[in-house]
Amino acid sequence: MLNESCLVKTCKPSIMFTRVPEVDLSDPEAKSLIIKASKECGFFKVVQHGVAFELITNLENEVLRFFHQPQPQKDKVVPPDPCGYGSRKIGANGDEGWLEYLLINTNPDDPKSLHLFQQNPANFRSAVEDYIGAVKNLCSDVLELMADGLGVEPRNVFSRLTMDERSDCLLRVNRYPVCAELDEFEALSEQYLIGFGEHTDPQIISVLRSNNSHGLQICLRDGTWASIPPDQTSFFVIVGDLLQVMTNGRFKSVKHRVLTDSTISRISIIYFGGPPLNENIAPLPSLVLKEEESLYKELTWQEYKTATFKSRLSDNRLRLFEKFPSE
Numbered sequence: 010m011l012n013e014s015c016l017v018k019t020c021k022p023s024i025m026f027t028r029v030p031e032v033d034l035s036d037p038e039a040k041s042l043i044i045k046a047s048k049e050c051g052f053f054k055v056v057q058h059g060v061a062f063e064l065i066t067n068l069e070n071e072v073l074r075f076f077h078q079p080q081p082q083k084d085k086v087v088p089p090d091p092c093g094y095g096s097r098k099i100g101a102n103g104d105e106g107w108l109e110y111l112l113i114n115t116n117p118d119d120p121k122s123l124h125l126f127q128q129n130p131a132n133f134r135s136a137v138e139d140y141i142g143a144v145k146n147l148c149s150d151v152l153e154l155m156a157d158g159l160g161v162e163p164r165n166v167f168s169r170l171t172m173d174e175r176s177d178c179l180l181r182v183n184r185y186p187v188c189a190e191l192d193e194f195e196a197l198s199e200q201y202l203i204g205f206g207e208h209t210d211p212q213i214i215s216v217l218r219s220n221n222s223h224g225l226q227i228c229l230r231d232g233t234w235a236s237i238p239p240d241q242t243s244f245f246v247i248v249g250d251l252l253q254v255m256t257n258g259r260f261k262s263v264k265h266r267v268l269t270d271s272t273i274s275r276i277s278i279i280y281f282g283g284p285p286l287n288e289n290i291a292p293l294p295s296l297v298l299k300e301e302e303s304l305y306k307e308l309t310w311q312e313y314k315t316a317t318f319k320s321r322l323s324d325n326r327l328r329l330f331e332k333f334p335s336e
């Protein structure tokens with residue numbers, strides 16, 4: 010029963026974030042807008058991004074076809090470890106959400122990706138690969154504008170990490186079904202169904218696209234939860250933990266969550282840009298000014314990733330990097 014589920018939470022009322030920072034990639038001011046937004050909220054929306062809408066809807070249709078299959082068919086995909094097909098359970102440490110998902114390693118030679126592609130029509134594979142190709146480039150463009158805006162060299166200091174052939178990137182597709190019982194709960198009080206609990210993304214950057222559903226919220230610096238109005242033609246960029254470290258805390262990895270939309274199922278597609286596993290991650294020397302100390306120690310992505318995947322969703326994992334952890 011839903012009312013006994015730990016997924017129904019009483020949440021403080023959230024505000025509608027009507028001033029989501031918006032960046033038109035063709036605007037000469039794009040880099041300064043990106044820097045401002047990455048510092049202030051670790052989140053912004055990208056418009057005029059150049060990714061064809063057809064490529065996005067192709068993948069969305071393939072994903073819908075996949076999720077609409079009978080359960081035994083979906084269960085033929087390996088259970089998530091972390092890649093695979095999952096439902097309700099998020100990660101391996103007891104977190105749950107009102108969703109089902111596919112988590113795919115973007116390396117086309119990954120055995121689990123190959124297995125998933127063999128189980129599905131050829132259109133599924135081409136839709137996934139075309140989408141990854143386009144979003145990988147978008148991600149690189151955004152990271153180059155970030156380096157430019159921060160005045161760090163070379164310009165590809167961040168993007169080389171996600172563009173490397175050994176980079177550790179993931180594609181996640183989430184489906185949050187409508188819950189018929191939800192209206193009743195919402196009407197009772199400020200109770201919401203948790204689709205995906207609060208967390209920060211551990212990688213460098215995440216690029217998110219969703220259908221016209223509500224549900225995504227970010228935590229503002231004063232602790233207020235702000236609902237992001239949907240926009241299916243744009244991408245949302247989320248600053249990840251590694252980018253906070255590399256910028257020595259200038260950019261903020263933003264806490265976010267999803268509350269289930271009571272009217273339409275939410276489909277979200279997220280590209281997580283991560284570096285090669287053996288890459289050392291530390292603040293860029295040019296961002297540690299003489300009078301300023303480096304706030305973080307050096308860890309490889311493999312070390313941080315291993316610790317992350319042993320943690321609960323809402324844990325503060327950045328503490329592992331902190332040189333001066335607060336209480």
Ligand SMILES: C=C1C[C@]23C[C@@]1(O)CC[C@H]2[C@@]12CC[C@H](O)[C@@](C)(C(=O)O1)[C@H]2[C@@H]3C(=O)O
Nearest residue numbers: 091099100104210211317318319320321322
């Ligand atoms: C509870 C967990 C799920 C997660 C691994 C973790 O142990 C902690 C981080 C979680 C997260 C959040 C962002 C991405 O969705 C994700 C794929 C990632 O890299 O870190 C998930 C992990 C997951 O779903 O396995």
Ligand SMILES: O=C(O)CCC(=O)C(=O)O
Nearest residue numbers: 181183205225267277279
């Ligand atoms: O589904 C969404 O909109 C966000 C999901 C998310 O934050 C994640 O998968 O890390």
Ligand SMILES: [Fe+2]
Nearest residue numbers: 208209210265
């Ligand atoms: Fe996330």
